[in-house]
Amino acid sequence: MPPPSIRPLLPLLALAALAAAHDHTGVTIPEGQHTTDEPLDALLWLHILLMTTAFGILYPLGMVLGLVRNRFHVPVQIGASCVAIVGWFLGHAHGGRQFEDGNAHSAYAPFLxxxxxxxxxxxxxxxxxxxxxxxxxxxxxxxxxxxxxxxxMPVASWVQMLFGGITALGFCHADHLGQCLAHFIMGSSFIAYAIVMTLMTLVGQAWLRRQGRAPEFWDSLIIAVWGFVNTFTEHVRWTIQ
Known part of the structure; x- marks a missing residue:
């Protein structure tokens, strides 16, 4: 029996062993595609669920709790980190569909x-x-x-979730990149706009007073950034393979 002091770590050690055993050697991706044809397996779906929970819900919630000096800020962030660690191991332990090396999701992960x-x-x-x-x-x-x-972090996390969807489905390559950028930027801007305005309405009054600017200023800023970026991605020809 292992010592009692390390027993709580056994699940993580088991996941680490699975991750170490995950090998892409011999994986053949059909020509012209960026993923294999197998379906996503249960471990990869669980990875998606856990990472979405950690980076899409818990970390942003923890950020908001920190802004309002709520006592649950630290517990929520700790919980998010634990969920993210498990999700990271699962992302390296899955079978089923495999992806090309150097994809955007895996390349961006170390920075996140x-x-x-x-x-x-x-x-x-x-x-x-x-x-x-x-x-x-x-x-x-x-x-x-x-x-x-x-x-x-919430913005960086959202970008990584988009990269995850792009990688899992194998699209947004070559001539499709510009169109993907335009739609993802447009949709993400609407989501960011709604979130920022909601936060300012619910918990942002004190912050707005400190900044000395009306909510309409931030409203206009988000729309201006969205319009500027969208203008230069809608009809630009991108040719990344």
Whole structure:
């Protein structure tokens, strides 16, 4: 029997073994396609479910709780990180459909993971309440960095979820890239617009007062950015293979 101190880690160790055993050697992707023809297996569906829960629901919820100084901010972020770790292992342990090397989802994943690690480390440092000596001098910088990374993470997570869908279905390549960009940017802008305006209405009054700008300013800013980007992606010819 393993020592009691490591028994809680056994499920993660088992997942790690599965991940290490996941091998793409010998996978043949049909010419002109970017995935194999097998269906998504149960482990990959579970990976999708867990990562969507962590990055699409829990991390953004934790960010909002942090903005309003809610006591559940830390527990929610810890829970999101645990769910994400399990989901990461499952993403490397699946069978069924296989994907080409260097796809957008796998290439972007290390950057998203780095953001999570940085955010967790900054949060842990702040939770220690070290305020004496040089800690007091850098605490303000750490607080600002923690807030900036926390606000970036929902957007970065959404991009990764889009990359996941693109990779799983094998589209948005070659001449289709520009059209995909236009539609994803347009749809994402509508979603961002709705989320930002909802947050400003529900929990953003104090933040708006600190910024000294009316909600209409942020409303106009989102629409302007959306229109600018969409203008230059709708009819541009993109030829990434």
């Amino acid at each position: 993971a780095a953001g999570v690690v940085v955010q967790v480390l900054l949060g842990l440092y702040l939770k220690l309440h070290l305020e004496r000596g040089w800690h007091g001098r850098i605490r303000g910088v750490v607080v600002t960095a923690h807030g900036v990374v926390g606000r970036i």
